[in-house]
Amino acid sequence: MIELVNVTKTYRMGEVEIAALRGVSLAIEDGEMVAIMGASGSGKSTMMNIVGCLDVPTSGQYSLDGVNVGRLSDSRLAAIRNRKIGFVFQSYNLLPRLTAESNVELPLLYARKGGSARLAREALGRVGLADRTGHRPTEMSGGQQQRVAIARALVNEPSILLADEPTGNLDSHSSLEIIELLRELNQSSGITVIIVTHEDDIARFARRTILMRDGEIVDDERARTQ
Amino acid sequence: MSPQRTLLSALQSVGANKLRTLLTLLGIVIGVAAVISLMSIGRGVQESVTSFIQDLGTNILFVSPSNGALTLDDAYALVDPVLAPSVDQVAPEINVFGDVNTTDEFGARTVFGEITGVTPEYQEVRGYEVDVGSFIGIPHVAGASDVVVLGAQASVDLFLGRNPIGQSVKINGREMTVIGVLESRGGDAFGFEDNRVLIPITTAYRRISADRNVEGVVGVDTISVLVEDENNMEKAEGEISRILRLRHRITDEDDFEVRNQQQALEAFQDTTQAFVLFLGSIASISLLVGGIGIMNIMLVSVTERTREIGIRKAIGARRWDILSQFVLEAVLLSLGGGIIGVLLGMLIAQGMNVTLLAEEEIRTVVSTDITALALGVSMLIGLVFGIYPAMRAAALHPIEALRYE
Numbered sequence: 001m002i003e004l005v006n007v008t009k010t011y012r013m014g015e016v017e018i019a020a021l022r023g024v025s026l027a028i029e030d031g032e033m034v035a036i037m038g039a040s041g042s043g044k045s046t047m048m049n050i051v052g053c054l055d056v057p058t059s060g061q062y063s064l065d066g067v068n069v070g071r072l073s074d075s076r077l078a079a080i081r082n083r084k085i086g087f088v089f090q091s092y093n094l095l096p097r098l099t100a101e102s103n104v105e106l107p108l109l110y111a112r113k114g115g116s117a118r119l120a121r122e123a124l125g126r127v128g129l130a131d132r133t134g135h136r137p138t139e140m141s142g143g144q145q146q147r148v149a150i151a152r153a154l155v156n157e158p159s160i161l162l163a164d165e166p167t168g169n170l171d172s173h174s175s176l177e178i179i180e181l182l183r184e185l186n187q188s189s190g191i192t193v194i195i196v197t198h199e200d201d202i203a204r205f206a207r208r209t210i211l212m213r214d215g216e217i218v219d220d221e222r223a224r225t226q
Numbered sequence: 227m228s229p230q231r232t233l234l235s236a237l238q239s240v241g242a243n244k245l246r247t248l249l250t251l252l253g254i255v256i257g258v259a260a261v262i263s264l265m266s267i268g269r270g271v272q273e274s275v276t277s278f279i280q281d282l283g284t285n286i287l288f289v290s291p292s293n294g295a296l297t298l299d300d301a302y303a304l305v306d307p308v309l310a311p312s313v314d315q316v317a318p319e320i321n322v323f324g325d326v327n328t329t330d331e332f333g334a335r336t337v338f339g340e341i342t343g344v345t346p347e348y349q350e351v352r353g354y355e356v357d358v359g360s361f362i363g364i365p366h367v368a369g370a371s372d373v374v375v376l377g378a379q380a381s382v383d384l385f386l387g388r389n390p391i392g393q394s395v396k397i398n399g400r401e402m403t404v405i406g407v408l409e410s411r412g413g414d415a416f417g418f419e420d421n422r423v424l425i426p427i428t429t430a431y432r433r434i435s436a437d438r439n440v441e442g443v444v445g446v447d448t449i450s451v452l453v454e455d456e457n458n459m460e461k462a463e464g465e466i467s468r469i470l471r472l473r474h475r476i477t478d479e480d481d482f483e484v485r486n487q488q489q490a491l492e493a494f495q496d497t498t499q500a501f502v503l504f505l506g507s508i509a510s511i512s513l514l515v516g517g518i519g520i521m522n523i524m525l526v527s528v529t530e531r532t533r534e535i536g537i538r539k540a541i542g543a544r545r546w547d548i549l550s551q552f553v554l555e556a557v558l559l560s561l562g563g564g565i566i567g568v569l570l571g572m573l574i575a576q577g578m579n580v581t582l583l584a585e586e587e588i589r590t591v592v593s594t595d596i597t598a599l600a601l602g603v604s605m606l607i608g609l610v611f612g613i614y615p616a617m618r619a620a621a622l623h624p625i626e627a628l629r630y631e
Contacts, residue, residue, distance in 0.1 A: 082542020110542040
C-alpha cells in the first residue's frame with residue numbers, strides 16, 4: 001500500500017529553487033498495475049524516486065505499508081529498497097562484468113539470504129532465460145537484458161515493481177514481450193507494478209493511468225474494461 | 227553482503243583491469259622489496275657481528291683507558307690472588323695500523339690492516355690455536371724480538387700456501403721473522419680473525435708504532451681480562467677498578483673504563499639497530515609513494531564506477547556495503563603488492579649473497595618479524611589510502627550516481 005499525502009520535492013540548483021513536485025496526493029493499493037504518464041519535466045521521475053525510496057520528500061508524507069518513509073535513515077531506506085522494491089530501468093543498469101546469474105543474485109547478497117545462486121536461477125527461469133544464466137549483458141539482446149533486470153527486480157520477492165521507461169530502448173516486438181511479462185507478473189503474483197512511460201501503447205496495458213504535468217497529478221483514470 | 231562475497235566481488239573488480247592493477251601494485255612491490263632486501267643486509271651485519279662478539283666468550287672483561295693511560299705494569303698488577311681473586315689471566319694489547327710485505331720469486335705482496343702487539347697470555351685469553359710453529363713467548367716480549375705470528379688467511383695471502391716459518395716479512399719497513407701460524411677460525415663478520423698479525427707487545431710499542439718510545443713504560447690500548455667464573459663478572463669489575471684507582475691515585479673520576487661482553491653487545495646492537503631502522507625508513511618512503519598511487523587509482527575507479535555504485539545502492543546496498551567493498555579492493559591491491567614485494571625482496575636478498583656479498587663473510591638475513599611487519603604495513607597502507615576514496619563512493623547519492631554517464 002503506497003500512500004502519498006501532499007508530497008512536495010524542491011531541488012536547489014545554485015541560487016535557483018526548482019519545484020519538481022508541488023503537492024502530490026496518491027494512493028496505490030497492493031496488486032494494482034499503474035502507468036504514470038507525462039512529458040519530461042512533469043515530475044514523474046521525481047515521484048518514482050520517492051516511491052522507490054531513492055529519495056525523500058521535502059515536505060508531505062509518504063508511507064509505505066504504513067511506515068513513514070520520510071523519517072528513515074539511509075540504511076533503513078536501503079533495506080526497504082532491497083526487500084520491498086524492485087527497479088527496472090530504461091537502460092537496464094546491469095553490471096557489465098557480471099553474468100546474468102550474478103547480476104540477479106546481487107540483491108540477495110545484500111539481503112544476506114542463503115541459497116542465492118539457486119534463487120537467482122529460478123528468477124531467470126521465470127523471465128524465460130533459464131538457458132542464459134552464464135551470459136554477460138554484452139552477450140545478450142536489449143530485450144534479454146531487460147528481462148535479466150526484471151529477474152533481478154523480482155528475486156527478493158518485493159511487493160512493488162517500479163519500471164522507469166522499461167521499453168524506451170527496445171523495438172516494438174521486444175517492448176511487447178516486456179510489457180506482457182510485467183502484466184503476467186502482476187496478475188500471477190499480485191505484485192504492484194508501476195510503469196513510468198510516455199507511450200500510450202504501453203499505458204494501455206495498465207488498469208489505471210496517472211497523468212502528471214508541472215509537478216502535479218492532473219488526471220487519474222481507471223480503465224472500465226479489462 | 228557477507229564478508230566472503232565482498233572479498234570475491236573485490237577480487238573480481240581488481241582482476242578486471244589487469245594491467246592497471248599490475249601498475250598500481252608496482253609501487254608497493256618496489257617499496258616492500260626495498261624494505262625486505264635492505265633490512266636483510268642490516269640484519270645480516272647485525273647477526274654476524276653479534277656471533278663474533280659472542281664467540282669471544284662471556285667471561286671476558288675489557289679495560290681501556292679513558293682520558294688517561296694504561297701501562298703493561300697496570301695490566302700485570304691485575305693478576306693478584308689477594309686483591310683480585312676473581313681474575314684468572316690478563317692479556318694486554320696495542321693496536322697499530324700498518325702494512326706487511328713479502329718479496330719472493332713471484333713478486334711482492336702486501337697485507338694492510340691492524341697489527342696487534344700482544345703477550346703470551348693473549349693466546350689463552352682469546353682462545354687461539356697454533357697451527358704450525360709457536361706463539362709469542364715470554365723471551366720475545368722481554369727482548370722486544372722482531373717476530374710475528376700470522377692468521378691463517380694472512381699467511382696464505384703472504385706466502386701463497388708455502389710454509390712461512392722462518393721466513394721474513396717487513397712490517398712498516400722493519401724486518402721480522404715468522405714464528406707461527408694460527409689455526410683458521412672459520413667465518414666471522416669481516417674475516418677479521420684469520421687476517422690477524424700478532425707481534426710482541428713491546429716490539430709494537432717500541433719499534434712499530436708511529437709514535438714509538440724506546441724508553442719508559444709500555445702503553446696499552448686494551449687489557450682483556452679473563453674472569454675465573456662468569457658468575458663473578460661484577461665482582462671482578464670491582465676488583466679491577468679498585469686496583470687501578472689505587473695505582474693511578476684516583477679519588478674522583480676514573481681514567482679507565484671496564485666493559486663486559488654484554489655491554490659491548492648492547493652498544494653494538496644499539497648502533498646497528500639505528501642503521502637497520504635508517505635503511506628501513508628510506509625504503510618506507512617508496513611504500514608511501516605506493517600508497518598514494520593506490521589512493522589515486524581508487525579515486526579514478528570510484529569515478530569510473532559511479533553508475534555501478536548507483537545500481538548497487540538502488541538494489542539495496544547500504545553505505546557500509548559500498549565502503550567495505552572499496553576499502554577491501556584497496557587492501558587487496560596493497561597486500562597483493564606486499565606479498566609480491568616480499569617474494570621479490572627475498573629473491574634480491576638471495577641474489578646479493580651470490581653477487582655483491584659473495585666475497586664477504588656477511589650473509590643477508592630475511593627475518594620473519596620484518597616480513598610480517600612489511601606485510602602488515604602494506605595492508606595498513608591499503609586501509610589508510612583506500613578509506614577516503616571508499617568514503618566518497620559510499621556517500622554518493624543513488625539518484626545522482628544512477629544518472630552519471
